[in-house]
Amino acid sequence: MSGLPERIQEAGLPALGRDAWVEVRLDAIATNVRALKGKLPAGGHLDVVLKADAYGLGAVPVARAALEAGARAVLVATFDEAQELHDAGITGPVRALWRVAPAHLRDAAELGIGVTASSPTVVRELMSADLSGLAPLSVDIEVDTGLGRDGILPGDLATQIAALRSNPNIQLRSIWSHLSAAENIERSRLQEVVLEQAAALAPELEAHLVGSGGLLTIGDTQQVARVGIALFGVVPNALRPTMTAVTIGIKRVYGLAARPVRIATLPVGHGVGYGPAFTAERESRIITLPIGYADGISYHERGVAEVLVRGVRLPVVGTIAMDSITIDATDHPATDLTERDEVVFIGDSGTDLIEPVDVAKRRKTITNEVSTSFTSRLARVYTVNGEPVALRDLRGYHYVSQQ
DSSP states (O other), X not given: OTTHHHHXXXXXXXXXXXXXXXXXXXXXHHHHHHHHHTTSOTTOEEEEEOHHHHHHTOHHHHHHHHHHTTOOEEEESSHHHHHHHHXXXXXXXXXXXXXXXXXXXXXXXXXXXXXXXXSHHHHHHHHHSOOTTSOOEEEEEEBOSSOOSSSBOHHHHHHHHHHHHTOTTEEEEEEEOOOSOTTOHHHHHHHHHHHHHHHTTSTTSEEEOBOHHHHHHHGGGOSEEEXXXXXXXXXXXXXXXXXXXXXXXXXXXXXXXXXXXXEEEEOTTOEETTTTSEEOSSOEEEEEESOOGGGTOOGGGTTTOEEEETTEEEEEESOOXXXXXXXXXXXXXXXXXOTTSOEEEEEEETTEEEOHHHHHHHHTSOHHHHHHTOOTTSEEEEEETTEEEEEEETTEEEESSOO
């Protein structure tokens, strides 16, 4: 990420509003699509799950990169997430995995967005929707094979399929489910059997079961995988003890960095931050960064978070504020640190590396929550082979060449 703020402007993109950014490597997205698709049997299909704004990284450019690399379709959680992709010109199939409100079902049919029948109530909503005069609405049927969270129960499935089939304005596309513990192969195989039995009620429909974790454990028997977290170079949480990104063949997609707004040497007894939460017990070199909890840095990381500066780990000290964080650089061996140095929260610096899983562990959470915590005011910079090609800030997306 070295020199990225300058290279952004050299590429003709708007300057960052402040020197804090998430870099999203679109070439790594492409690499990961190919690597993950390669784990399916020949002819298998890889669909990418880009819900929650592509896990906080920006659904539009990530969708483009994934589809160009061989992904078949883009899956999101909500209708407005799907609509964003449609409005941005994404031409690949887009489907919503969660219930689409009745008020938007006609909109979904008009836009060609697929929807899910996830309960008898949702089936009734689909049957009641005014879809006249439109191409049939594409519907995927979700069956509960053991997750216990959503989906039509197997005993009720035949009735619901019959109802949907009776509606000429609905086109059934697939039957699908979700694993509850992908790392538990025995349990996953049992869910696979339940889905196979359900799919036998409509053998003409595609059946799909696995996400990132399931692809990596039972993917050899699947024809379709819906990948989310692994697309971003992150090993699913439950598989960390047995797999690494290297063994899977995926690359890290995102990093987080900022540049100092101040470097000051404070005397003994000087406080740092509200409270003060930190008081200098020696003459201390303190770096202030223009990033805080309003950007997705956890307030509770005070005293436990670390960053990298020129390959050296430094502690976060003082209170994590809405707009700022302070770093104790007293023990850094370099005496010439400046406001042009890059402070890395996630990513590599020198020979050291802080990964999303490291952040998740110190926050006592899962890796999925790390990037989905990034807020909209934190700029996303999209690169290919290290060079900026696009930027997103509060004003929207900006591209080196209009797409």
